[in-house]
Amino acid sequence: HAQFPSITKEVASRTPPYAKLLDNLSKVKKITNNSPLTLAEKILYSHLCDPEESIISSKLEDIRGLQYLKLNPDRVAMQDASAQMTLLQFMTTGLAQTAVPASIHCDHLIVGKEGESKDLKSSITTNKEVFDFLQSCGKKYGIQFWGPGSGIIHQIVLENFSAPGLMMLGTDSHTPNAGGLGAIAIGVGGADAVDALTGTPWELKAPKILGVKLTGQLSGWSSPKDVITKLAGILTVRGGTGYIVEYFGEGVSTLSCTGMATICNMGAEIGATTSTFPYQEAHKLYLQATGRGSVAEHADVAQNQYGFLKPDEGAQYDKVIEINLSELEPHVNGPFTPDLSTPISEFGQRSLQEDWPQKISAGLIGSCTNSSYQDMTRAADLVTQASKAGLKPRIPFFVTPGSEQIRATLERDGLVKTFTENGGIVLANACGPCIGQWDREDISKSSSQTNSIFTSFNRNFRARNDGNRNTMNFLTSPEMVTAMIYSGDAQFNPITDSIKLENGKEFKFNPPKGQDLPSRGFEHGRNKFYPEQDLTPQKDVQVEVSPESDRLQLLEPFKPWNGQELKTNVLMKVEGKCTTDHISAAGAWLKYKGHLENISYNTLIGAQNKETGEVNKAYDLDGTAFTIPELMFKWKQDQRPWTVVAEHNYGEGSAREHAALSPRFLGGQILLVKSFARIHETNLKKQGMLPLTFANEADYDKIASGDVLETVGLIDLVAKGGNNGGELDIKITKPSGDSFVIKANHTMSKDQIEFFKAGSAINYIGNLRRA
Numbered sequence: 179h180a181q182f183p184s185i186t187k188e189v190a191s192r193t194p195p196y197a198k199l200l201d202n203l204s205k206v207k208k209i210t211n212n213s214p215l216t217l218a219e220k221i222l223y224s225h226l227c228d229p230e231e232s233i234i235s236s237k238l239e240d241i242r243g244l245q246y247l248k249l250n251p252d253r254v255a256m257q258d259a260s261a262q263m264t265l266l267q268f269m270t271t272g273l274a275q276t277a278v279p280a281s282i283h284c285d286h287l288i289v290g291k292e293g294e295s296k297d298l299k300s301s302i303t304t305n306k307e308v309f310d311f312l313q314s315c316g317k318k319y320g321i322q323f324w325g326p327g328s329g330i331i332h333q334i335v336l337e338n339f340s341a342p343g344l345m346m347l348g349t350d351s352h353t354p355n356a357g358g359l360g361a362i363a364i365g366v367g368g369a370d371a372v373d374a375l376t377g378t379p380w381e382l383k384a385p386k387i388l389g390v391k392l393t394g395q396l397s398g399w400s401s402p403k404d405v406i407t408k409l410a411g412i413l414t415v416r417g418g419t420g421y422i423v424e425y426f427g428e429g430v431s432t433l434s435c436t437g438m439a440t441i442c443n444m445g446a447e448i449g450a451t452t453s454t455f456p457y458q459e460a461h462k463l464y465l466q467a468t469g470r471g472s473v474a475e476h477a478d479v480a481q482n483q484y485g486f487l488k489p490d491e492g493a494q495y496d497k498v499i500e501i502n503l504s505e506l507e508p509h510v511n512g513p514f515t516p517d518l519s520t521p522i523s524e525f526g527q528r529s530l531q532e533d534w535p536q537k538i539s540a541g542l543i544g545s546c547t548n549s550s551y552q553d554m555t556r557a558a559d560l561v562t563q564a565s566k567a568g569l570k571p572r573i574p575f576f577v578t579p580g581s582e583q584i585r586a587t588l589e590r591d592g593l594v595k596t597f598t599e600n601g602g603i604v605l606a607n608a609c610g611p612c613i614g615q616w617d618r619e620d621i622s623k624s625s626s627q628t629n630s631i632f633t634s635f636n637r638n639f640r641a642r643n644d645g646n647r648n649t650m651n652f653l654t655s656p657e658m659v660t661a662m663i664y665s666g667d668a669q670f671n672p673i674t675d676s677i678k679l680e681n682g683k684e685f686k687f688n689p690p691k692g693q694d695l696p697s698r699g700f701e702h703g704r705n706k707f708y709p710e711q712d713l714t715p716q717k718d719v720q721v722e723v724s725p726e727s728d729r730l731q732l733l734e735p736f737k738p739w740n741g742q743e744l745k746t747n748v749l750m751k752v753e754g755k756c757t758t759d760h761i762s763a764a765g766a767w768l769k770y771k772g773h774l775e776n777i778s779y780n781t782l783i784g785a786q787n788k789e790t791g792e793v794n795k796a797y798d799l800d801g802t803a804f805t806i807p808e809l810m811f812k813w814k815q816d817q818r819p820w821t822v823v824a825e826h827n828y829g830e831g832s833a834r835e836h837a838a839l840s841p842r843f844l845g846g847q848i849l850l851v852k853s854f855a856r857i858h859e860t861n862l863k864k865q866g867m868l869p870l871t872f873a874n875e876a877d878y879d880k881i882a883s884g885d886v887l888e889t890v891g892l893i894d895l896v897a898k899g900g901n902n903g904g905e906l907d908i909k910i911t912k913p914s915g916d917s918f919v920i921k922a923n924h925t926m927s928k929d930q931i932e933f934f935k936a937g938s939a940i941n942y943i944g945n946l947r948r949a
């Protein structure tokens with residue numbers, strides 16, 4: 179048994195249970211004949227509920243990408259928008275407290291408009307009912323509640339909870355941010371989070387491991403953001419699907435901990451399960467700077483005595499990509515997809531070729547992706563250089579700090595003043611413009627004119643920031659965004675070009691300089707933004723949900739499977755990219771996250787109809803046109819179950835479980851697509867839907883809306899209890915009566931078949947608890 183220094187209960191809740199993990203890992207090592215493991219495998223497999231039951235092969239290659247693992251995550255984090263449905267689902271299980279430490283973060287529901295004090299006040303008024311609900315759940319079940327203004331979930335997790343070797347789940351797709359501190363942190367839907375919250379083993383198909391070898395060292399204008407914008411260009415939004423990205427190589431030790439977090443954060447954009455880094459000196463320094471020296475002591479023992487926090491010598495990756503940091507150029511990714519990657523030296527020319535707007539309309543820095551001390555000091559350095567030369571920003575400039583701690587530190591060190599005195603607007607410590615909560619006054623939401631913005635955010639799907647489908651969001655580093663606000667011109671390359679000053683002289687930026695960590699340590703900030711420390715569950719607290727509320731609605735369990743083959747009509751065929759933003763739009767809809775019926779009016783409103791080219795249009799069997807959700811509500815009422823047919827990577831983007839809950843609520847039974855994004859496919863299974871992929875992609879063209887689509891052999895498949903996937907026949911009957919059979923694939927495990935039978939994963943867990 180491994181020996182670690184003793185710690186208090188409070189610190190223990192923030193320290194991975196290294197001794198237990200090492201015990202588990204030794205069992206895995208025995209089964210796999212001591213084969214060298216990657217770091218990702220070590221962390222993941224050490225969190226297995228029962229290695230002897232889970233690891234059924236001694237060969238690692240027979241595990242990766244093939245076996246389902248039953249895991250015990252160490253903690254759960256939830257953001258306000260997704261926490262509502264997670265907690266509504268948790269409540270239906272009847273448990274008195276959560277099985278693992280958990281936290282709630284109020285960040286997504288806060289609007290960005292005029293600056294912190296006004297925006298926060300109005301957002302708290304607008305969302306009071308929801309914040310009160312979340313706070314009362316926190317009290318009742320012993321979950322730490324971080325209120326509005328405290329910061330963005332991933333920044334707070336990095337500052338407080340992430341640790342080398344930790345395994346956690348978060349109800350947000352950028353949860354992998356915590357991998358910057360050597361954790362395995364996975365973005366999931368609420369139903370998955372409920373597994374961890376109820377102590378039910380959480381199931382994951384063992385990911386393959388993609389090694390990214392970093393060599394050289396960043397310098398000048400290049401930043402950690404460029405590692406991931408470059409990688410997104412190489413791998414595309416689907417390239418990381420089914421993989422954990424593990425960074426290695428001598429370049430790793432040259433990065434800051436927060437830089438590694440930026441890289442892991444945006445690993446979500448390549449579809450990766452998560453990303454992680456081996457334990458470094460930078461991790462230790464960050465843990466110490468954020469008041470967690472004792473966690474670092476434990477991590478030191480775990481690594482120095484047991485070699486737990488780095489890959490084993492000779493560990494094999496399924497794929498390796500190499501990036502030389504010394505040669506890395508700043509990249510600009512977009513518009514509308516995070517993998518359209520252009521080096522800054524080619525951006526001007528490409529923008530002309532592609533007819534992108536030449537005038538940039540705003541610059542935004544910060545967010546969970548890029549609001550570290552390093553990012554902000556480098557950005558502020560550029561602002562100072564420009565200010566000294568007498569330059570003023572030519573376009574609006576917004577700064578979103580990731581947490582109260584980072585904001586207070588920036589304020590103490592004069593950076594807030596640097597930004598605000600030079601035209602910057604410092605928004606609340608919240609998501610704001612990153613998630614459609616940008617109440618933008620200069621350009622209307624419905625403007626048909628394209629406009630472009632430069633942001634240091636991570637995601638750039640249409641309408642994501644200001645609700646305007648014609649806003650082109652170009653993702654880049656905070657340094658690039660900051661330099662661009664002084665030119666406002668797509669042709670400007672701050673590395674090589676100058677800006678003409680009023681006195682006729684030319685001004686050229688020097689490469690930005692910053693500091694990884696504040697020399698005077700982090701500032702705590704205002705106490706009102708910190709959670710209560712006593713997490714004893716208070717069972718007498720009433721969690722109020724008014725039946726009249728349009729924001730919150732208690733859940734009715736979905737009906738169990740009736741034991742018959744499924745017979746559905748094809749409601750529509752979706753064309754092209756269909757992200758969770760298309761399936762369950764955010765922005766104004768975020769308001770209804772806790773009210774399943776109301777939010778379902780947004781279902782697939784962003785989807786394009788393959789047969790007509792229209793967005794948000796579907797046709798009833800008699801040819802009457804409806805919006806997509808209207809037709810779904812009608813068919814639900816008519817008791818006509820339906821299927822939606824779609825193309826590749828269906829459901830990419832956020833871990834938004836409403837994208838699965840709403841279709842299920844509206845009577846959807848099958849999603850038949852060319853391929854799924856991982857989280858969304860799991861979410862569909864958890865809600866009792868049947869997600870299928872075409873065995874032969876060309877069959878997509880043979881199906882039309884209105885066709886009858888039936889399963890053939892589902893009863894058999896369920897009786898066999900699933901086998902981690904398999905084939906299923908699908909019979910298509912045309913309105914003429916002609917019919918044919920195609921083949922589809924499913925990836926359901928034994929447990930997922932049980933979810934399907936019970937009507938949802940929550941029903942299944944509830945049944946187990948009652949049994």
Ligand code: SF4
Nearest residue numbers: 352545546609612613
């Ligand atoms: Fe918030 Fe944007 Fe980060 Fe999501 S990606 S947590 S919306 S700041």
